[in-house]
Amino acid sequence: MSWLLALPFFIPITTALIAFLARGRKHLCSVISITGCFAALCVSIAIVTLVVSGGPQAAQMGDWQAPYGITLIADRLSAVMLLISAIVGLCVALFAISDINENRVKLGFHCFFQLLLAGVSGSFVTGDLFNLYVWFEVMLIASFALLVLGGEKIQLDGGIKYVALNLVSTLLMLTSIGLLYGLTGTLNMAQLHISLAEVDNPVAISTLAVIFICAFGIKAAIFPLFFWLPASYHVPPVAVTAVFAGLLTKVGVYALIRTFTLIFPNDLGFTQNILLGAALLTMLTGVLGAAAQYEFRKILSFHIISQIGFLILGLALNSPLALAGTVFYMIHNIVAKTNLFLISGTAQRLAGSYELNEIGGLYKASPLLSTFFFIAAFSLAGFPPLSGFWAKLLLVKASLDQTAYFVTAVALITGALTLFSMSKIWAEAFWKPHPQGHCKSLYSLSVAERLQRLLPVSLLASITLILGFMPEPFIEYALGTAGELLHPDDYLEAVLTGSSH
């Protein structure tokens, strides 16, 4: 049992070590990386199955009982995040074969990529706040390396801004964890839920809650802490951007959800308003920023911010339906966003640039790629019957239930503006003729490269379609997750008394 919960980060770390030894050989490295991702996927499916049938599963590392040792725990939220990040990892590893050049592989691309996945998975399974900090750092240092790997001028420029602002978030997180320990004497998240309720110091608790919002808010890129994201996400190779876009900010959101459902549940009256305001402004500023951009990846980067607003919105509304909306939105968004970035990479390969005024004619040159873009983009904009529609529906319904009509209006306006940006990309990159007159077709690529580029895209697009056409089991799962988050009794029991090993 305890080994199964350690595998989601043990496998990527092992893979990273092997990939480091084999870094001189590009194909061997790719094979190792894909095998590792596939193994991680199998493990995460096993964990999801266990959690669905048996409730939250906990494991005490080194047999130190909670709250003294480090606890690993998978509840429904952790399990689904593990699964979705394993899928994203596998897709990006496949795409990376053709997107990452030999030089970057020699510098250790696959090693850092696997370490990033280890950091992400570790953050999802840990039940200890300080351990969460450590996994955040693993993820952070790997993302630093991936961002500047190759050392082009533009990468260094974007990288320095990313590094500078994320280090601030790290320090805030460390300080707030230290102060929380001073207040309660524990760092086990389940124990914190109990201990913090007994602390009679509302000023200190409120201050800590706000520092946590700032620390995780920088990672999650919420308003007004998101400026590192549009400065850096368009500089590395697109495979790196895709995995960043899919996973990094979502780990920040996951940490926010965990903190404000498990650790600070009683403080919500005060922090809820901050989160709500931040969510609405994040949605609007993100989507307006995207409207001003004319570069494929910059538009998508600003949309990441706008989507983060929706995720935080569900947390701020804090009803079972709203939290279920957040969980469903997260699944939908990770898949659609990663897919859009992968498609933008292939579009650049065919048309020659990311600048929308320098490209065109993609619809005529490769209808298949256009179809995939259409599915992902219009799902993001919330078109029925694609996955984004159900995700937005849950959140809009939740806001209407609380008669928060202003929130509903902002969510719908954001949806409309998202559609504006997506149709801008569609009109500029896909419909209008190529300014140089000719756009390469998919068939000009070698069979192997076509497969490496289209297989992950089609896999992610089919997940979007499945989420869209058969949303019921997934919404059911999301509602179950929301129930666990709002009533963490099973979670507490699994950590503090379960002692299964």
Add this chain to the structure above:
Amino acid sequence: MEGPLAVVVGILIATGVYLMLARDLLHYLFGLVLISNAANLAIFIAGRLTRASPPLIPEGQEAPQIVVANPLPQALILTAIVIGFGLLAFALALIAQVYRELGTLDVDRMRIAEPVRPKRKKSL
């Protein structure tokens, strides 16, 4: 002892923030170093400062016989120092490389990733 040390943390953070407000990247990094030390010191104080003995359990016993100091914050700080050292060393190396490639440490002049005048549609 907590009071004076809390003041030290405050001074470290104030100095760090002042340095980070400079445009020069190296000043920014020095500010981060100071604040990272302040964070470690804050954890140390949060673990309560006592004059108790080191947390050693005599042979054959299961629990310490006298009042001992809390070893956990120190373990946390040790981890944080190692991680912080790695991150700051990376940041320093990155800044050195940025200076070599871009020829400046003034963040206002680093406009390659975000050009002041991005390419627009011709009609605009």
